[in-house]
Amino acid sequence: MPRFDRLEFDPSPEQPGVPPAHAADPDRDEHYWMRLADADRRQGLFENALRFYSRALELDRALVEAWIGQVQMLIALGEYAEAELWSRKALELFRNQGGLLAARAHALCRQGDRKQAQMLCDAALAQAGHSAYTWMVRGELMVASKEGIDRHCFDKAVQIDQDWLVLLEIAQVYLHYRVPSKALTRIRQAVEKAPDNAHCWFVQSQCEEALGLTVRAQASLKRCLEIVPGHTEAQRRLTTLSKQGWSLRSAVRRFGSFFQRALGSLVLKKSADEAKAL
Amino acid sequence: MQCSSCHFENMPGVEVCGRCGSSLRLATAVVDVHPPRARPWVKRMRRTLPLRKVSAQVRDAVRGLRHQAADFAQFVGFPQPRPGMLPRLIVPGWAHIHSGQVLHGSLFLGVYLTLLAFGFLCLGTQLGSFLLGLAFSVHLSSVLSILFACPGDIPSRFVTTTVVAMTLSLAVYFPAGWLLTRVADPHTITLAVFPFEEGDVVLANQWAYLRSPPQPGDIVLYERRGVNIPPRRGHVAIRLQNGQDIDRILAGPGSQVRWENGELYVDGRPSPFHPLNPLHVPTQIRLSVPEGHYCILPSTLSQTIPTGYELPASVWGDLSIVRAGRIQGRVYWRHQPLSRMGLLR
Numbered sequence: 293m294p295r296f297d298r299l300e301f302d303p304s305p306e307q308p309g310v311p312p313a314h315a316a317d318p319d320r321d322e323h324y325w326m327r328l329a330d331a332d333r334r335q336g337l338f339e340n341a342l343r344f345y346s347r348a349l350e351l352d353r354a355l356v357e358a359w360i361g362q363v364q365m366l367i368a369l370g371e372y373a374e375a376e377l378w379s380r381k382a383l384e385l386f387r388n389q390g391g392l393l394a395a396r397a398h399a400l401c402r403q404g405d406r407k408q409a410q411m412l413c414d415a416a417l418a419q420a421g422h423s424a425y426t427w428m429v430r431g432e433l434m435v436a437s438k439e440g441i442d443r444h445c446f447d448k449a450v451q452i453d454q455d456w457l458v459l460l461e462i463a464q465v466y467l468h469y470r471v472p473s474k475a476l477t478r479i480r481q482a483v484e485k486a487p488d489n490a491h492c493w494f495v496q497s498q499c500e501e502a503l504g505l506t507v508r509a510q511a512s513l514k515r516c517l518e519i520v521p522g523h524t525e526a527q528r529r530l531t532t533l534s535k536q537g538w539s540l541r542s543a544v545r546r547f548g549s550f551f552q553r554a555l556g557s558l559v560l561k562k563s564a565d566e567a568k569a570l
Numbered sequence: 571m572q573c574s575s576c577h578f579e580n581m582p583g584v585e586v587c588g589r590c591g592s593s594l595r596l597a598t599a600v601v602d603v604h605p606p607r608a609r610p611w612v613k614r615m616r617r618t619l620p621l622r623k624v625s626a627q628v629r630d631a632v633r634g635l636r637h638q639a640a641d642f643a644q645f646v647g648f649p650q651p652r653p654g655m656l657p658r659l660i661v662p663g664w665a666h667i668h669s670g671q672v673l674h675g676s677l678f679l680g681v682y683l684t685l686l687a688f689g690f691l692c693l694g695t696q697l698g699s700f701l702l703g704l705a706f707s708v709h710l711s712s713v714l715s716i717l718f719a720c721p722g723d724i725p726s727r728f729v730t731t732t733v734v735a736m737t738l739s740l741a742v743y744f745p746a747g748w749l750l751t752r753v754a755d756p757h758t759i760t761l762a763v764f765p766f767e768e769g770d771v772v773l774a775n776q777w778a779y780l781r782s783p784p785q786p787g788d789i790v791l792y793e794r795r796g797v798n799i800p801p802r803r804g805h806v807a808i809r810l811q812n813g814q815d816i817d818r819i820l821a822g823p824g825s826q827v828r829w830e831n832g833e834l835y836v837d838g839r840p841s842p843f844h845p846l847n848p849l850h851v852p853t854q855i856r857l858s859v860p861e862g863h864y865c866i867l868p869s870t871l872s873q874t875i876p877t878g879y880e881l882p883a884s885v886w887g888d889l890s891i892v893r894a895g896r897i898q899g900r901v902y903w904r905h906q907p908l909s910r911m912g913l914l915r
Contacts (some may be wrong), residue, residue: 342605346603346604346605349603350603353601353603354574355574355575356575363605366605370608370613370617371607371608371613372616373608373616373622374605374606374607374608375605376607378605378606385593385601386574386575386590386592387575387587387590387591387592388575388590389575389576389590389592403620403622403626404620404622404623404624404626404627405622405623405624405626405629406626406630407626407629407633408626414681420576435589450712
């Protein structure tokens with residue numbers, strides 16, 4: 293009956309965009325590649341994750357999460373201009389998609405264009421269904437503009453998504469903007485949730501190293517190497533920390549902390565004396 | 571068909587989502603899914619030269635300044651003209667004509683141009699300054715009539731007037747005046763010395779010798795050196811202070827100059843050029859012009875020397891050799907009085 297020829301039922305098994313290699317293996321569908329991408333992302337293997345997101349998109353171009361993941365990976369790899377371009381392209385396909393708007397805001401924020409990033413982030417929040425990523429980008433914007441209310445945005449992100457990956461990424465945001473003390477708080481929570489993840493330990497060591505806690509950083513790196521013995525970056529950092537001798541920077545930092553402690557104890561003693569006298 | 575972006579259930583056959591406008595034909599569309607990548611040297615360069623960051627910061631700063639200026643203008647009650655009016659305020663009456671007030675605009679423009687023309691005609695005189703000042707006032711009035719289109723209180727109008735007057739002066743009239751005096755610097759003659767009369771105004775071009783050096787025959791404005799004049803019988807020695815003089819260049823650097831009985835010889839050959847006032851030059855002068863200097867016989871100087879004194883030949887020699895750097899411009903036009911207006915040759 294020709295009048296029913298154009299009716300749509302289930303999608304046909306032969307999708308025109310699907311490569312034959314993938315079509316031949318029914319287990320390796322887009323969700324399989326997405327799982328691989330997520331696993332590599334959690335290990336800090338952003339290049340691999342980016343590749344897997346692309347593989348997932350080859351199978352299903354309507355997978356918004358994969359587009360967002362690609363942009364996030366490009367940002368994690370420091371390719372902000374490319375990430376911004378890619379998010380724009382994705383937004384042409386998925387207009388006003390909250391996650392993609394947030395991803396573009398993220399890329400723009402990293403490029404220093406905070407005004408436009410703020411507008412895009414507002415637009416992302418105006419969309420229905422907020423994701424943790426949108427609030428994370430909001431928090432990053434607050435950190436970048438030093439507004440001091442970043443904690444609330446990050447807390448909101450953690451509230452939406454309890455995954456330790458969110459905590460890890462928040463810590464990385466703080467590290468990017470050189471706020472290691474706040475990063476350490478978040479990464480400790482992530483390590484508590486995922487003690488078997490080498491990347492968490494590695495990021496924790498980065499925070500500790502930035503704070504001058506060399507011994508703790510070494511311990512974190514050792515733990516990271518216990519979990520993944522072939523972690524080259526951790527090995528390199530551990531060797532560097534072991535060989536690290538005296539430096540003016542560390543001496544100044546130690547002197548500063550000693551001075552602070554001495555001053556604090558002096559103030560405490562004085563206040564105790566005053567209390568006694570009263 | 572369900573939209574993958576907003577999950578809206580669309581009618582079968584449509585290509586874009588009815589709610590969010592996303593493409594519903596992604597499965598069949600040819601879309602590159604591999605993102606562009608930055609090369610390592612590009613990433614390094616971006617880290618070293620964060621141009622995008624700097625440009626964004628500059629843009630934000632400019633935008634912020636503009637907002638602050640607008641807020642400040644609103645705070646002090648400074649009126650803000652419509653967009654596009656601001657550049658037209660540079661020409662009096664243009665903004666009026668643009669906004670449909672053709673008569674007002676034509677009047678402002680006509681009066682302004684008339685005053686400007688007469689001001690230029692009387693340049694260098696008190697009347698000329700007065701007319702140019704009036705032209706400025708007309709310009710200011712035209713700007714204020716646009717800005718005061720909406721009602722405002724007196725203090726804000728006072729501030730507006732001051733700000734507009736200062737802006738016009740600094741942004742338009744000061745640069746224009748500076749440029750004008752480079753090519754038409756008016757000089758008023760204070761002592762009647764032939765060929766000038768007292769009160770004559772001549773125009774000098776200060777940029778005449780930017781490209782080419784001064785040539786013999788040019789009438790120039792130059793800075794004369796100060797000299798001591800020895801006393802005659804019954805008088806004391808006096809010093810002739812340095813000052814500006816106008817006279818003709820008679821010979822260039824490296825020339826041998828001879829002035830005999832009203833005739834000029836340069837390198838042994840008779841020269842067609844004469845000083846402006848040849849009667850006040852001694853009968854015989856012999857000079858050798860060094861490099862970087864010019865020969866200018868100060869024939870218009872005689873009236874500045876007190877009675878009973880005269881310049882000896884040695885002083886004439888000193889005064890007639892003028893360093894190139896002391897020549898300030900070429901005098902080319904007698905501007906006042908109008909009856910004798912014309913080129914100076």
